[in-house]
Amino acid sequence: MATGERGESGRAAAPPKIAVIDLHKSFAGREVLRGVNLEVEAGESLVIVGGSGAGKSVLIKHLIGLITPERGHVIIDGEDLTNCEPARCLAIRRKFGMSFQEGALFDSMTVFENIAFPLRRHTRMDEAAIAARVQECLALVHLDGTGGKATSELSGGMRRRVGFARAISLQPEILLFDEPDTGLDPITSAVIDAVIVEMRKQLDVTMVTITHNMQSAFRIADRIAMLRNGQITAIARPDVFRSLADPYIQKFLAGEPLEEEVA
Amino acid sequence: MSAEQTQASGVVGVLESVGRKSLGLFEEIGRFFFILHATVYWTFRRPFDGKEWLRQMVRVGVDSLPVVGLTSMFTGMVLALQTYRGFERFHAEGFVASVVSLSLTRELAPVLASLMIAGRVGSSLAAELGTMRVTEQIDALYAMATEPIQYLVVPRVGATTVMLPPLVAIANGLGIFGGYAISVALMGANPVTYWEKTFQYLDLNDVSSGLIKAAVFGLILSVTGCSKGFFTTGGAEGVGRATTSAVVMGSVVILVSDFFLTKILF
Structure with a gap:
């Protein structure tokens, strides 16, 4: 299905950067x-929140084609990522940078080599240019001078930031963050959020973040979406989201247990 | 009535477990051929990773030389010892050399070397890829528009398939030397006639079929190791399970396919 046909929905605005249509898995x-529908505009920062096991990670992995859905489509810039030739899929994936929960750094490589990996793989840059680009990325996440370290020497927060640096090294159009602050203390978590906000200012990217940390969501989101029972049940600007009447959302914001889930 | 019910549920239980086991087996076979097919598909596509191939060839070939060499040399020595004792009884000591060279090149060197490599390389492939899977490093490769099959599996399978024949060729030489040393030094065989007999009945086909077997075994054990690692689930325990079953499955499939290959090749 091409996005050119989207006129029938009555919205003639610029096509979304990412469109998720009736996704089932x-x-x-x-x-x-169970039928996720979602649109992310170019340049916006969308945060998807939801309880543990709500399928947030599964959804974000669909966005980049790491998981194939049973039904439904993921359209990136008008191209269907769920139905493409392997080589074409790789080309579409080059638009993405993704940061994983625990960083997913290659432990056989140093920090420098991790960030240089996509550059060596996908560009013809010489070593000097690669070194300069790696420094630039490390500076952006405030980790100057750590290039020579082994990934095993890094703390949890540093691993995430190296993951960010690796995700942005190829200047992606879309950045995905899978629970960037899981398992971090509140201060480190705030630092991570600040780095994300700063990256957003400096790079012209579309961002999708999943988290269950509402504080963090309010810090980095243009819009917040709630994923519950396999569907997007609400999507709104942070100030509107805060005052939504949905009891589940209010409980979620307040951090209170839900009667049905206690039982 | 209740006894009948118990009996029925027992039968259903047995059938269920048989069904589950067979489904598991088919899944295993499917994964093996999926990895095999994807490996062939991605081998001939850019970019070609020469440095990684070389690194893996050193890891599989050069680093395995001591263990494969020792195995084969001692096999040759034992073979000479055993056949000498047996053949002595009907005065056929002269044929020890031929038995050693034929059984080593046709059967023992390729199979034993492959089993050693299944233990040494197959297990480490499964552990390495399995760890990368459970720590999301394989997903990270996909996310960086790098096909993990192409980057990880192709050089590993390629290097194992390419390096096993030369390893087995060296193993042949060392095994024959082991047999020679034992026969000549310990059993008092004539060195010149022993050497002659070694090659008297040996055809080029004996050696080449052994080397072909080695390449096929290399392909089987590396694809098994990679597929076990690639589809690992369940954290550290899963990696442990994948590693064990890579060695067990690899060895069993090598021995089974050895029979069919021998039937086809000879």
Whole structure:
């Protein structure tokens, strides 16, 4: 399905950077995504929140084609990522930079080599240019001078930031963050958020972040979406989201248990 | 009635478990051929990673030389010892050399070397890729528009397939030397006739079929190791399971396919 046909929905605005249409996915008989519909405009920062096991990670992995859905489409700039030739899929994925929960750094390489990896793989830059670009990326995440370290020497927060640096080294159009502050203390988590906000200012990118940390969501989001029971149940600007009447969202914001889930 | 029910549920239980086991087996086979197919597909596409190939060839070939060499040399020595004792009984000591060279080149060197490599390389492939899977490093490769099959699996499978024949060729030489040393030094065989007999009944086909077997075994054990690692689930425990079953499955498939290859090649 081409995005050119989107006129029928009545919205004639610029086509979305990412369009998710009726996405379904189950694992071992359990339906995790039950018809997710989502649009992300170019240049916006969307944060998807939801409880543990709501399918946030599964959804973000669909966005970059790491998981194939049973039904539905993920359209990136008008191209269907769920239905493309392997080589074409790789080309579409080059638009992305993704930061993983624990960093997912290559432990056989140093910090420098990790960030240089996509550059060596996808560009014809010489070593001097690669070194300059790696320094630039490290500076952006405030980790100047750590290039020579082994990834095992890094703290949790540093690993995330090296992951960010690696994700932006190829100047992606879309940045995905999978739970950037899971397992970090509140201060480190605030630092991570500040780095994300700063990266957003300096790079012209579309961002999708998933988190269950509402504080963090309010710090970095243009819009916040709630994923619950495998569907997007609400999507709004942070100030509007805060005052939504949905009882689940209010409980989620206040950090209170839900009667049905306590039982 | 209740006894009948118990009996029925017992039968259903057995059937269920048989069904689950067979489904698991088919899944395993499917994964093996998926990795094999994807490896062939990505081998001939750019970019070609010469440096990684070389690194893996050193890891599989050069680093395995001591263990494969020792295995084969001692196999040759034992073979000479055993056949000498047996053949002595009907005065056929002269054929020890031929038995050693034929059984080593046709069967023992390729199979034993491959089993050693299944233990040494197959397990480490599964552990390495398995760890990369559970720590999301394989997903990270996809996310960086790098096909993990092409970057990780192709050089590993390629290097193992390419390096096993030369390893087995060296193993042949060392095994034959081991047999020679034992026969001549310990059993008092005539060195010149022993050497002659070694090659008297040996055809080029004996050696080449052994080397072809080695390449096929290399392909099988590396694809098994990679597929076990690539589809690992369940954290550290999963990696442990993948590693063990890479060695067990690899060895079993090598021995089974050895029979069919021998039937086809000879």
